[in-house]
Amino acid sequence: MKKILLYTLLLSATLVFSQDFKLVKGAITENLLVNDSIGETMAIYTPSNFSLDKSWPVIFVTDMRGNAKSSISMLVNSAEKEGYVLASSYSLNDSLSLSENVLIANRMLNAIVTSLPITNNRMYTAGFESGAKFASILPTFIPDINGVISVGATLGSIDILNVRQKFQFIGVVNRSDYNFPDMLEERKVLDKLKFPNQLFVFDGEKHLPDGNTLAMAMRMLTLSSMAKEHIVKDSTLIADTYNELLVKANTFFTNDQPILASYLISDIERVLAPLITMDSLKTTKKSLRRSTSYKKAIRTQNNIILKEDFAKGDYSYYLEEDIITYNYANLGWWNYQMKELDKLDKSSQLFERQSSSRLRGFINALIADNVDYVASAEKVDMDALNLLYMIKTITAPKEYESYLKVITISAGMEDFGTALFYLEELLKNGYSDKAKLYTLENSALLRITPEFNELIEKYLTNARYDIIPQ
Template identity: 60%
Template structure:
């Protein structure tokens, strides 16, 4: 049940002002004003058992699309279970510079800190994908941030990490995510820099972790706070957490997934080292690493890591060459690459299937990055941009926006043959938004052509303009 909590505080940020806040327990409070000197708002979640006479841990959730409520809702279940406050700005944006976003985030931090009784040394940032990368650079600029929960992304910029200002990094990643290998490499680097870090690795059809795994990430932060003396040790919580994590590891051992189990046992050793005796855990690790299942799985995964690395180099090389030379003829080669990945998707080898998924994710991210780069230029190279959108229809056939962009750009360049071809490919792939087609930029002349309307009539019926029989 949602309960209304009435708080009246003096909030301090870059300015001082008073306001009466009506906040919900167990629900998201939206459009909260950061302060009266800036037009900025944020969303806030308080656990259902929130009390004002207790200090609470907080996770500031970053979202580069400025969708604070949506960002908070993604972590709400885990935060409720583990007793964390959540807050997210509505004004952070990928169209702004890093410094501008840092200032916006810092103003929100100050507002929340002045509004809610927060626990010292228990303030964290969190995020998904590119937003997680931004979350991971904030502890370098904001001293009171003690850790990061990063879902599907490695540390944003390892070059700015300050060993004298370490923070805890908890990553979560699916082994099919193209960022998986990079996050493994980041773990090694963070270990060398003596940054406390854990990496929750999982399998499954969903790239995002289930709520229980996100809850495990919050639990790791809590246990680390106990180990550091920032939170009173709760022996019952420590024991139940140990059993919970060990059960998960043993489950993966029984499912013949020794590498997943090893990742989990390594995290347990880091988390529980100051809290419980680890002799039994270390013995389990040693036995697992000596097993033939582990050795075979480790060799196989490393072999596909190497193959993946070479393939990525090919993707980078050929994409750069194709963009520079406007090499439309090489679209056939890219189509062949995707067909090969489709074959690997059916492989009986788990590590081969996972490599295929990572490579598909990688090439789509690579194409998207190049699209963003070209679109950001003062003089847009539409020929190169069109080529990239054509490529995106191959690497991600259900991305309707790619087809629409090709139709729009081709019409702008008066290449109506190409526009008509991609219109039919779009409709073949299930696109049904007629109003979207008839309002597409740069297609005013194309839309009144008989060929356009014949195509719409064929696949969607009810063309806007009459098709005259000849």
């Protein structure tokens, strides 16, 4: 029997759309059924001032690990500030095919549109990393999606873009993120294809943007809707946004960050030009680009990015060669490369420290891709897989899972010497989950050896098995 959705606004903060579909205003409502017969579920956030007597823009947050609530949580404060509904599916997963994930997303979209008062031409997607790539693919398959906010990721595929079906692409990226150079180049491609796009670039220790930056990305979607006359122009919001961004650009320049100032002025132009006169901003932009500080900074950044390209080429070449030839002897080369990046980490020049971060991100992403490729083979090459995890212990020494994988694989091959070496390296790096060490797959024989228990006793105390002196 088809379910009839009833829009009922209660005096409390709860909205009821059917007898089992309730939303709490100003909060995330979890595990809502998308479709009774399929069993797919979603999470939805509605702003605290949500009401049924007006329509709302919606952002579909795509998380390819099914962590719907977690992904929405990262955007809640921004959505509250800018007045957006958020929705995310628990059923999206990297292990599914693209077509399966698109169908899941489309079913969720239909469920939201038939259940909530959503504004026409104001449906968007957003995501982080792999979720962002999928978010950018969806508009090609679902024409009703008008824009994408992609945090720390390039487009899922430029090749499938349809120039007759354009959408707004807003990239948000830290200059320390390895995707930053690619997102810069991608902006040129989108400009050539005449896709509306912005790129919010920021610095800082955290790779994820703060709430204000995400809120401004949402604001850009709102202003673009005004420019297209999909919603009524708000002159106060337009003026306030212009002034806020201009002050921020001036602050960047004053703080010797002329490149960030230039990026931001470009974004102001792209979004606000159809809404207000920009003559003074164009003059400011010309003056900035002609300044000595800008010319010096952009030249330095471009030169460093060029050097990175050569380093990335080396990483890709040697990783492939090492896997094909099982070149365990080349682990020393990888260790040397990381020590060189350690030197850059201590550089007094920001651009060099950011370069180190980008190169680390690149090599670890490259290793992860190769691990996925090798592990997905019908007959897994355990030697190649083990070597990849060994390299990962060098490139990301605080990611304990790689050590555990080497111990497990080596123990399964009865190579206890290697397993014990990586166990000690793991413990030296601060690992302390003793219970997990005694339950590792393929390690039954290893963990009853005196050597295994001596290491446990040395670093964690209270080994499970007695150590009998020889």
